[in-house]
Amino acid sequence: MDFDKLSVKTIAEKIQNKELKAQEVVAESLNRAKKSQKDLNSFITICEAEALKKAEQIDKQVSGGKGVGPLCGVPVAVKDILLTKGIKTTAASKILGNFIPPYSSTVVEKLERAGAVIIGKTNLDEFAMGASNENSAFGVVKNPWDLTRVPGGSSGGSAAAVAAKITPASIGTDTGGSIREPANFCGIVGIKPTYGRVSRFGVVAFASSLDQVGPMADTVESAALMLEVISGKDEKDSTSANVAVEEFSKIKAKDVKGLRVGLPKEYFVDGIEADVKKSVEEAIKILKDAGAQVKEISLPMTKHGIAVYYLIAPCEASANLSRYDGIRFGYRSSDATSLEELYKRSRGEGFGAEPKRRIMLGTFALSSGYYDAYYKKACQVRRLIKEDFDKAFTQVDVIVTPVTTGPAFKIGDKSSDPLAMYLNDIFTLPPSLAGIPGISLNCGYTKQGLPIGVQLLSNHFEEAKLIQAGCVIEANQKEVKKVPYGL
Amino acid sequence: MSSQSQIDKKTIQKIASLAQLALTAKEEDLYTTQLGQILNYVSQLSEVNTENIEPMVTATEMLVTFREDEVKKMLTPDEVLSNAPERSGHLFKVPPVL
Incomplete structure (x- = not known):
């Protein structure tokens, strides 16, 4: 089993086809999780017994000829802010240090119904408040690309677990960039869905008009499949939207002929590091070469x-x-x-x-x-920010921007200055305020070999366009580096 | 909103009391400085003309939907109280109020 190279879809297919056993895949994932803890600290809880039991059930179902679901036997890591029935859920806070939820979040239920096996609850900034994972009551998470650097936050553990090949996919939450920024710092894919796309029921609330659950994964396809599973109207969350869920996982990398791509001039400003600028420009060139029409736009309220x-x-x-x-x-x-x-x-x-x-x-x-x-x-200026995007989406389909101005920073660099930490979110906050979806995916590396991501944004409920464009960038990327942290 | 910070230690103590938050003297000093800095930063919003702009309080402004009010099986009292730091039967226990 070449675990490192198995995507979400491949694992599910191989287990369903009896080429692999859920128990062996899950055991490997658990071993990696346990082994990585002292270096990475990406988990708050590893659910070994529960995961092995679930894997055994799945193997039984498969051998009994049953179709399990699109995530059949896939090990996933879930941010420790989503309630898991009977499994400690802390939000990385001492105040919830011993909290054992009597019910599960809708997202966790959906994952389990689809056959996923939750191997652990990942570390985060306390109550998802942070951009570096340094605010956790359970210690900082290390970036698998450089153990002296932050993985980003607040979904730092979920990002590090995928980057270190512990699980092919994980669940994060994004209030102002908490999926996109760590995905960017860890060289993986992260999708912040449209506000309302995914149920927030059973997610420890931080800022309710902004919080959104989303997938983090090794590839755009894996993230798309996870998104497909967790999306949809939930009667337990009145803000979840009654909008049809597309087959995101069927979207393939072909061309993007005619796709109108906007580059907001306010996002390409001085202060962006040269390596970031170069990598994002390469991603834009890939889209151009695949038939996209690229033009400059303006989002003046940025x-x-x-x-x-x-x-x-x-x-x-x-x-x-x-x-x-x-x-x-x-x-x-x-x-x-x-x-x-x-x-x-x-x-x-x-x-x-x-x-x-x-x-x-x-x-x-x-x-x-x-x-x-x-x-x-x-709240008034928030409306003006949203109107900027409304106007832009009459001219373009997808907006392309950097995710952050630089790569993952050193642990301790910004932790004593909250304002400096907040400024890190400059490119991810406006889309959150507008409620639109965004994807962050790798598009290059700094000279020292740290991953750099690109952010793509679309109008409400147009995640399909992001996945399409993301697939094209991913398929045509010049160089894909292997994470130096090995397990 | 003025660019001059309105935050002094007395304000911090008042806010902490409103928020039911016990702060140490060191925290009071720290938050006096840090909140002052943050509020100075956000005062840039006073530059923006927001006359006649309706505040946007949620990310997607969909209509409120209604559902049938049906009785469903929910958590048992024991499950609901399972995380209570102190309980007495099916009641939460607190220090004497009177």
């Missing part, structure tokens, strides 16, 4: 994306995180003598620095006398 996001997301977070009170579930301070003290101490001791910072910022911006100046103003 520069305000960070300010808008870092008001709206903390405001929503401060409301969402008010549920952690030390009473119904989660961490409880042992020293409190009154109810109010119990709230304050449980929250003060249970939350890490970044959630506290955002609770404080959000509470301030929503407080009497400041609401209009901060929250309302940010």
